[in-house]
Amino acid sequence: MNKIDIHNLTKKQRRQMHSWLRAAIQLLYFLFLPSAYTAAFAGVKYIFTQLGAGEKIGLTSFVSVLIVLCLYTIVFGRFFCGFACAFGSFGDAVHAIYVWVCKKMKKKTVKLPEKVTEKLTMMKYVVLAVIVILCFKGVYSQTQGYSPWDVFSMLHAFNFKLGGYLLGVVLLVLIMIGMAVQERFFCRFLCPMGAVFSWLPMLPFFTLRREREQCIKGCSACTKQCPSDIGLPEAGSMNVSGDCFQCQKCIDTCPRANIHCGLPGIKGNEVIFTIIRALILLGLFIWLGI
């Protein structure tokens, strides 16, 4: 067995280590803390239901999860989306299986053209608006059985009593087809919680950024690799794209290693910093009692 020297990894080894780390974090969150995204969004629904009914908005467990996740996202960017959301991880898995199958069958993967994806990005705001209006009008509870999230959560809890959930099941299957073809299909185009996150004023200190002056002219490797086709902000800029899931895939694809997301000033600490962020999130979840 040849020993691996952490400090002198080849590019390929480093990429593998990063993707294994991400997969491991995602798997652990998927298995043990799968309900955070629905709980946070239940907070949004609760607030609008109360507003519509003219009732007081209490600090219920849903609202606390919502507030804490929003604060976390403001500080660290959408790390939760990229590493801890069960539905996002599910999408990554579906996409990975599709890519693997295509490779085995020696077929090219289907990809949506960029013009279409740009327009579809707006869909999530429509989804959010529709759900929020239904809650405000007090008729959301009549849509029981329509939500693909409910179906997914039930399957995850090994609850197979899906009678009355036909529309939810159909939607989930359609979403899975989308997830397979387009990486982060749901997160980017449909997720109502993602719509909320994308409007948050995310701080630029710990998010992904690149040192633009060292870039190869005309190279857009990071944008091509990005599941959201983002051109990253420059180091020192205040801009953080609302659609960046902080998945860090761009880090390994950059031929000049220009992209960083660690603590400013210290280079090459992405792995440790990723683990720290995951642990902080875990601590918050335990504190919230999810």
Added chain:
Amino acid sequence: MKTFWVRGVNLVLIAALIIGYNTVLTLRDKDDQIAKLTAELESANLYKQAVLQSQDAAASGGAYTNGVWKGTAQGFGGDIQVEVTVEGGSITDISIVSAEKEDGAYLSMAEDIIPKIIDAQSADVDTISGATFSSTGIKNAVTQALEEAAK
């Protein structure tokens, strides 16, 4: 830079709106409560009579047997087990004994159904929206326990 500040200001505005909304409602609640208490005071005697009558009715008819009754029902991910305490023929306490497969945030939301059941002295109350599965589980478990208590 600009986007960041626009988003920041939006967020502050939304938070301020919600807090303002809550404060207004709290003030209104206080006024309402004062009016309600005054009204209650006036009709205190009537109320007392009504209570006595209903207690009579409870004692002669559908009162529950004193004791601690257990019930189990399906929640979201598994079984929820509850204990219903009946004293003097009425439900005085409901506690959740086990709900291992329920999610914490959902279960604590669903527990709001317990005071509703105690108020109504019956499990026939509306479920908690947003935590439908877990609150339905609690409700059904209480129903089962009360069936035992009614025998």
